[in-house]
Amino acid sequence: MTPLRALFPLIALCAAVASAGVSARAQEIRAVVSVDRFYELRDGALGWTGPANAHLYRQLLESVEGAAAHGLEPADYHLAALRAGDPDPDGLRLDRIATDAYLTLAAHLLSGRLNPVTVEPDWTAARRERDLAVYLHAALAQGAVRTSLDALGPMQPGYAALKQALSQYRAIADRGGWQPVDSGAVLRRGDTGPRVQQLRRRLRATGDVEGTEGSPDAFDAALDIAVRRFQRRANLEPDGIVGPATLAQLNVSVQGRIAQIRANMERWRWLPEDLGTRHIRVNIADYRLEARSGGEVERVHEVVVGQLFRKTPVFSGRMTYLVLNPWWETPPSLAVRDKLPAFRKNPEMVTALGFQVIDREGRTVDPATIDWSTVTARNFPFRIRQAPGPQNALGDVKFMFPNRHNVYLHDTPTRGLFAKTRRDFSSGCIRVKDPLRLAAWAAADTPGWDEARIEAVAAGNEETRVSLARPVQVHLLYWTVVPEDETGVRFLADIYERDGRLIEALDG
Numbered sequence: 001m002t003p004l005r006a007l008f009p010l011i012a013l014c015a016a017v018a019s020a021g022v023s024a025r026a027q028e029i030r031a032v033v034s035v036d037r038f039y040e041l042r043d044g045a046l047g048w049t050g051p052a053n054a055h056l057y058r059q060l061l062e063s064v065e066g067a068a069a070h071g072l073e074p075a076d077y078h079l080a081a082l083r084a085g086d087p088d089p090d091g092l093r094l095d096r097i098a099t100d101a102y103l104t105l106a107a108h109l110l111s112g113r114l115n116p117v118t119v120e121p122d123w124t125a126a127r128r129e130r131d132l133a134v135y136l137h138a139a140l141a142q143g144a145v146r147t148s149l150d151a152l153g154p155m156q157p158g159y160a161a162l163k164q165a166l167s168q169y170r171a172i173a174d175r176g177g178w179q180p181v182d183s184g185a186v187l188r189r190g191d192t193g194p195r196v197q198q199l200r201r202r203l204r205a206t207g208d209v210e211g212t213e214g215s216p217d218a219f220d221a222a223l224d225i226a227v228r229r230f231q232r233r234a235n236l237e238p239d240g241i242v243g244p245a246t247l248a249q250l251n252v253s254v255q256g257r258i259a260q261i262r263a264n265m266e267r268w269r270w271l272p273e274d275l276g277t278r279h280i281r282v283n284i285a286d287y288r289l290e291a292r293s294g295g296e297v298e299r300v301h302e303v304v305v306g307q308l309f310r311k312t313p314v315f316s317g318r319m320t321y322l323v324l325n326p327w328w329e330t331p332p333s334l335a336v337r338d339k340l341p342a343f344r345k346n347p348e349m350v351t352a353l354g355f356q357v358i359d360r361e362g363r364t365v366d367p368a369t370i371d372w373s374t375v376t377a378r379n380f381p382f383r384i385r386q387a388p389g390p391q392n393a394l395g396d397v398k399f400m401f402p403n404r405h406n407v408y409l410h411d412t413p414t415r416g417l418f419a420k421t422r423r424d425f426s427s428g429c430i431r432v433k434d435p436l437r438l439a440a441w442a443a444a445d446t447p448g449w450d451e452a453r454i455e456a457v458a459a460g461n462e463e464t465r466v467s468l469a470r471p472v473q474v475h476l477l478y479w480t481v482v483p484e485d486e487t488g489v490r491f492l493a494d495i496y497e498r499d500g501r502l503i504e505a506l507d508g
Contacts, residue, residue, distance in 0.1 A: 029096060031103040038099055038133040047140050048098040049091030057082075057098060059145035064101055070153060071166055071262030071506075072108055077101040099136070102145070106132045109152040112269040119502050122313035122405065125475065126272045156275075159268040161483035166261045168488070169254055177254035178205035187242035191219040199223065199242060202250055203230060233487040235286075237421070249491070260491065263502045264481040272316070276473030280319070280409075280442075282430060284312050284478045285492045287423040289409075289432060291441050299441050304412065304423045304431040311496050312428050312476060317401030319472040322439055324457045324464040325388035326398045330355075331406065334427055335384050336377040344372045354387040388461045396458040397435050399442065401474045409474075411435040424495055430476070445470045 029035055038047075048057045064077045078101040086094030110130060116123040130152075139148035153159065172178070181198045197217040203209040209226035227246070228238040234249035242250070275281070278293045284305045291299035306312035330339060343350055350357065350367035357365040360381055375381075386392050395411025405428070412431040417423060432438055436458055440451035446469040457464050480499055484490040494500075 029100045031100050031107065034103045034107075034133050035096060035099050038103070038136055041133060041137045046091065046095040047136075049095045056140060056143065056145050060098055060102055063146050063149045064105060067105055068170075069163060069167065070109060071163075071265040072105070072113060076108075076113075077105045102136055102149070103132050106135065106149060106152055109149060109269065112266055114266065114502075114505050116267075116270045119498070119505055120314050120478075122315055123270065124403070125270065125314075125316035127270060128273045154268045154271065155273075156268060156271075158479075158483050159265060161489060162261050162265050162268065162481060165481070165489045166258065166265070169258050169261065172205060173254045173258065175205070178202045180251040181242075181247060183247065187219060189219050189221070189224045189240060192217050196223070199227075199250070203227070205254075206230070229487060233484065233490055235490050235492050252491075257491065259503045260499055261481050261489070262506060263499050264479050266502065266506060267477070267479060271475070271477075275475060278470070279473040279475060280438075282409075282474070282476045283482060283492075284314070284476065285480050285495055286482060286490075289430070289438070291438060299438060301435075301438055302418050302423070302433040303409075304417050304426050305495075306426050306428040307424050308496065310427045312426070312430060313405045313407060314476055314478050315403060315405065315407075316473065316475045317403045319399055319401040319442060319468065319474050321465055321467045322397055322399045322442060324397050324439075324454065324466065325461055326392070326394045326410070327388060327463055328386040328393045330384045330386065330393075331427075332380070332383075335382070336380045338427075339384060340372075340375065340377060340380060343367075344375070347372050350384075353391050354389050356385050356387060358383040358385065388463055395431075395435065397439050397454075399432075399435075399439070399474075401472075407476070409435070409438075422493070422495070439466075442472050443468060 039045075047053065048060065061082050064074050064079050064082060067074045067077060078097050081094070081097050082101060086097075088094065110132070111127040116125075116127075135148065139145055142148075179198065179201065181202055182195050184195055187196060187199060192215070194217065196219045199219075200209060200216055200223055203223070203226045208229050209223055224240045227242060228240045230250070231238040231240075231246055234246070236246055236249065275292075278291075281290045281292060282288070282303060282305075283290075287303050287305060289299075289301040289303050290297045291301075339355070347367065347370070355367070357367050357370065359365050365382065370382075386394075391413055393410075393413070395413055398408055398410035400408055407429050409430045409432050414431075415433070417425055417431070418433045436455055437451070439454050440449075443449040443454065443466055446466065449466055454466075478496065478498060480492045480494050482490050482492065
């Protein structure tokens, strides 16, 4: 093996190899520090060059070609240079390119191609880390290049489901994808005509309708079943009626779906390896909370999330306690933006809604003595807090996982909002349906706090803190493609319009 240190510095390391027909960019070393460290670990010995290492090189090439299965672009990992080989007799240049290909692909599989804060500024979840130079050194010694790279991708079932979906939709794209269904009147069972024929072709492309029985331009029972199946995949009401919302989803291109899947696979790669044996997972875009233990979903709750201009941030935290019958310490921004206009319009609302007014010295102020018409957002001198009770904004319980966003889970007095399909109505925190049952789940290991006692205390009006014997990890996430047992995956509305920015960054 050729000692690397004897050949430094390399001349024109990133220059074009004209005889191989490979561009300079294709040979640019990106993980310079890790590449150099890898060779230091090997005392300068090459890792990929020569007949004895041909099988390792072959595994690397196969892995780079297979990066597409993870939604990554093989060209980003020196694919052209690896395929072309290196005319240099010592193989030094190609060896470094191969090492850089492995380390760069390994890093992207391990923790994502992008730094999440560049597209999700609030991201705080711990990313997976590993000394990849040491990892590669061991993989070469064991002859396990491909399996070592495969082991770096997320092992979560959700990632595997998206990987399978990506393969399916790329196969559809290879067959020509699908043509849009023309706009027009609502379509339902019993209708006939050219648009019904277009609908049938569109659903046949995704395998929702099979066979050729019946008239192709008739909306029959089989097509009705196919439409309902598609609607479940598109996260729509499965009513079998092709109205504007269903038509819009039908006409999303296959390339659009592929890009959406790739974006969500990247989000999976940003997550830590261990989400917690018992953890809470909230998918903001799905208005859904899952309480999980040992890999199994034990509870599911509908949630209300932040409005478009008060988005719920994406981050992870550690729930350490919950509060029954909580006071609501109104954030200053909400006090001046939401409550002050209401108090100026009707001062009696302060008392009617159970608010307590506190001045800058910490003294309680009788709201009847305040001339609210003279109070403005600029000179707002008070802190306001709402007492426990039926109108309290936090309802019966709040779940605390301290974080810089001041975001938490809580009950709500406006429970009718859970009946709506789109539920982005909050000011950033997450409102939970049936929160006392979630409280009992969270406190399952906390002595003296079974569901019966939690409900008994919540029926009163005294604020009570429950410190959890075992903290619960909480992950507030944003996925617009999620696993679904019947249809493989569900495509969700991108309510915060985050997919486009992520897709553009992945393609950049």
